[in-house]
Amino acid sequence: MFADFLQFLISGITVGAIYGLVGLGFSVIYNASNVINFAQGEFVMIGGMASVSFLSMGIPMPLAIVLAVVVTTFVGFALEIFAIEPARHNSVVSLIIITIGASIFLRGLAQIIWDRNYHNLPAFSGDDPIKLWGAALQPQSLWVMGGAGIIVLLLWLFFNHSILGKAILATSFNPLAAELVGIDTRRILQISFALSAALGAIAGILVAPIALTYTNVGVMLGLKGFCAAIVGGLGNPMGAIAGGLAVGIAEAFTAGYISSAYKDAVAFVIIILVLLFLPSGLFGRKEIDKV
Amino acid sequence: MKNVIFNKMSRLIVVTAGIIIAFTSMVHSKDAIKIGTFLSVSGPASFLGDPELKTLKMYVEKINAEGGVLGRKLELVHYDVQHVAKKAVTAVKRLIDQDKVDVIVGGSTSGQTMAVIKLVEKAGIPFISLAGAAVITDPVKKWVFKTPHTDILAAKKIFNDMKENGWNKLGLLSGAGGFDKSCRKSVTKVAPGYGIEIVADETHGKGDTDMTPQLTKLKNAPGIQAFMYCGFGAATSIVAKNFKQLGLSLQHYQSHGAGSKSFIKNAAGAAEGARLPAAALLVVDALPDDDPQKSVAGAYRAAYEGKYKDAVSTFGGHAYDGLMIVVEAMKRAGSTDKEKVRIEIENTKNFVGADGIFTMSATDHLGLDEKSFVMVEVSNGTWKKLK
CATH class of the missing domain: 3.40.50.2300 (Response regulator)
Structure with missing residues (x-):
């Protein structure tokens, strides 16, 4: 009985950490521009697919991973320059729609560059499950959880203790005022896209040994990551992880104790409840309009 | 004045060009046996349509190089319908009304296949589906056949x-x-x-x-x-x-x-x-060497992997079987008359394909059992x- 409970919890935390890790990427671009980047899932996909393809070229794993992150970062940067930049003065909604278009474009491009098959990235510390009181844990889950924790910490330091991070936040609060104090807001947007892409790639790489990777993997992962970010409060990295864990654990327990048929519904019920009662999410900053 | 002449001349050119096109296409359609197909070559179901189209292309080319069927060349008419059933309906309408194909081998997904069955039945054209669902041939529809195993x-x-x-x-x-x-x-x-x-x-x-x-x-x-x-x-x-x-x-x-x-x-x-x-x-x-499927499936695999440098999949095999069953039926019928071809497809007996050994009948338009x-x-x- 306890073993089952523990197994559901482990599954929930694993899946939750995956959602949270993907959700993190949404926070940076949102913080810089209030834009929700729907191509975030594609960054996750490119990270995974690129590392698989570098690996298959015979490049050693650590180098393949670094290269994949660099490639994805560059894609994020290029996306900003070629798609977002020209439309920079349009409304946030138009920019969001552009990111949806970009996601479809990137997915199509990936199908042409790579293939239509699915691929496995070798787990970082082997495939032998870790036994805990009758439950079993994939070692890669620890990497995902650890990775999520470290990235949250780094993002927190970045936004609160670095000039660049503070400049990003300043730009999101008031772009005009930010420009007046000497912040190059165009540059900030470029940096935020590059950083988001890098985060997405890292998520995609950490997750690939568990979830595998294929050109459409970003669709559902991006959606679930977005849910995590919404539940936790958009823009707050800590919130994305908490939101991811909430959704993941709820899904696992529903599948385990009630019925696997209702599993996906639960995630959406949580989102509706959170949006109804805590519109800015569990950890979101309150929207205050001064009149 | 100059304009008038120019106008007349251009009109003449258009008319001549039109006649030439009409003439060549007439000769063409008389010559070639048209095999129509609609597949999910792009989009999420492309892992089905991609090997299917590659297979059809490769074997149409091969059959033509060996002299064609009934002394006529094969011509493949293809539309990419992604995974959208609506596009499949449009494509099949075009294949039937515009391209006037002799037979249709296609339909990567069950949804697409089910969406076009009505059209195919109404037009009375032999159709071999490449999709899995059992409902496609159960209950039996007069003009509809399929090659993939069912679940x-x-x-x-x-x-x-x-x-x-x-x-x-x-x-x-x-x-x-x-x-x-x-x-x-x-x-x-x-x-x-x-x-x-x-x-x-x-x-x-x-x-x-x-x-x-x-x-x-x-x-x-x-x-x-x-x-x-x-x-x-x-x-x-x-x-x-x-x-x-x-x-x-x-x-x-x-x-x-x-x-x-x-x-x-x-x-x-x-x-x-x-x-x-x-x-x-x-x-x-x-497979053991005396298995009749070994040589057929082996030859298909070698040809596909040799040409496309890509691992063979069962989906391409469905397309291979579909095309070959049609070709065999046309040879037996001695014509491309739709009703005759349909009856001959139904008469397929012990045809060794990549998916298994097919024996169709008026009540079985799949022709495979679990032994396949x-x-x-x-x-x-x-x-x-x-x-």
């Missing part, structure tokens, strides 16, 4: 294996896709006839990354002796990994949806011991034929 056959094959081992309690897990649902339905439908009891029936969502909660529940089902997963793609490997992670000691079955090398490769060792019904094409090397599947077990990273 009913897969379920029967698995149940035979279970019975031989004395197992009768099965736990089932299936995904949210069309294939998964159809497979689950067939398994539940066929089970009572074999005395198999489904003791657990779990599902998972689209794009799920971890199925351990469902498997933990299955493990606790009273009396469970075997586990089967209905689905395809990345989920098959994820399920295998989770199965190993939990250290389950049940027999692990997968459907024919897992019948690709990707399943073994991406499960990173976790697929060992899993059993599944597979098309002979995938396990050519494991080979039960295999994953062993040392490859397929091993059982018995």
